[in-house]
Amino acid sequence: MSTVNIPGLTERDSKHLWHPYTQHKTAAKPIGIVKGEGALLWDENGKQYIDAIASWWVNPYGHSNKFVADAIYRQLTSLEHVLFGGFTHEPVVSLSEKLVAILPDNQKKLFFSDNGSTAVEIAVKVALQYYYNKGEKRTKMLAFENAFHGDTFAAMAASGISFFTEAFKGSLIEVVRIPVPTAGNEEESLRQLTEMAATGEYAGFIFEPLVQGAAGMVMYEPEALDKLISVCKKYGVFTIADEVMTGFGKTGKYFACDYLNEKPDMMCLSKALTAGAIPMAITTFTQELFDGFYDDDVNKALFHGHTFTANPTGCAAALAGLELLQSDEMQENLVRINRMHHAFKDEIENHPRVANVRVLGVIVAFEIKREGNEDYYGDFRNKLYDFFIENGVILRPVGNIIYILPPYVISNELLVNIYDTVKLAIEKIA
Ligand SMILES: *Cc1c(COP(=O)(O)O)cnc(C)c1O
DSSP, rough: OOOOOOTTTHHHHHHHHTTTTTTTTTTOOOOOEEEEEEEEEEEEEEEEETTTHHHHHSSSSSSSHHHHHHHHHHHHHOOOOOOOOOOOOHHHHHHHHHHHHHHHHHEEEEEESSSSHHHHHHHHHHHHHHHHHTOOOOOOEEEETOOOOOOSEEEEHOOOOOOHHHGGGSSSSSSEEEOOOOOOHHHHHHHHHHHHTTTOOOEEEEEOEEEETTTTTTOOOOOHHHHHHHHHHOOOOOOOOOTTTTTTTTSSSEEEEEEEESSOEEEEOOOGTTTTTOOOOOEEEEEHHTTTTSOGGGGGOOOOOOTTTHHHHHHHHHHHHHHHHHHHHHHHHHHHHHHHHHHHHHHTTTTTEEEEEEEEEEEEEEOOOOOOOOOOTOHHHHHHHHHHHHHEEEEEOOOTTTEEEOTTTHHHHHHHHHHHHHHHHHHHHH
């Protein structure tokens, strides 16, 4: 594979650029990537990397996917963008029809924005304004401990990873946290949620369904979430499934909510939505929520919007992505990767340094046993990260948790290569 050689990207970067989640004084310099194809990336020195986390969970169908690129090109050369206030267009109408067909059947209305955080922001605003419009005082939200819902203000308020939000504590809406219903914690989680919901002070409950991504792929059972949702229904607390990470096949089904009997009132979609190519997000709603804003009084409207709302090119990418996701080939990939992950789990789970191996869909995660607690971005985590990069595998451990979430198009050979590198790390990194 030949790569374009652009010298000095790393050096040029450090002059003007500020990276996400990065302490620039202590962090290693970023790696200049010049090409991507399938599950592989190449840096400016020609070194190859396996993208074992689908570039932060966005890239399901492979880098530089030709089918997606062609769809984007066709859209760019017919209608690249048009305002969505007072106008509409074919890609967004088609996308709404195709998405509603696969969403839980109570999801009827779609509101577009640009990223996962704004999708969450809109869901929280809708929950709060719904009750405001009705003249009912419900101003608080419920969320899980260690949740991650994004970095804008309402999303931060809903997030429970403390060092992400510490500096803004005083400026956030009130969110009460309940325990995640992981094995053994189901009853306590349900008890605390019921106690809060029954007060009538809460507008909504936001959660990452079945898998808490940023917390380190923490998993819990659909039965437990079903119980929480049904309590919320009883007390008029709107449920918001943040499927920004889990959506579009990651859990083996189109959405994590497809494992549930209960249905959420709202869903947040982004990341893999546009096949990993263009920033876009959607918040989806029940008819009931939409109707809470439908009135002769203009002040009851949702006064929210973004310049690039429902950008046609983003919609074209999403339509191409949906077509790929629904293809037999991609559905077979999901089954294949899950089977490979289970075989890997069987192989490592009795290793004395390995704990809590868990698999759902294309996600496998486990902990490396250590004394004491691990910092999210601590030394041990950094050693692991560096080891993987040295060995040409992009993985971002969370503390002592290692997880793999590859693009669905990854070959078995590359998957085995990732597993082998992880097994080496289990042996070597103390
Ligand atoms: C990544 C993520 C977000 C935030 O999305 P951005 O596009 O990074 O703003 C929100 N919720 C979940 C569950 C996520 O994984």
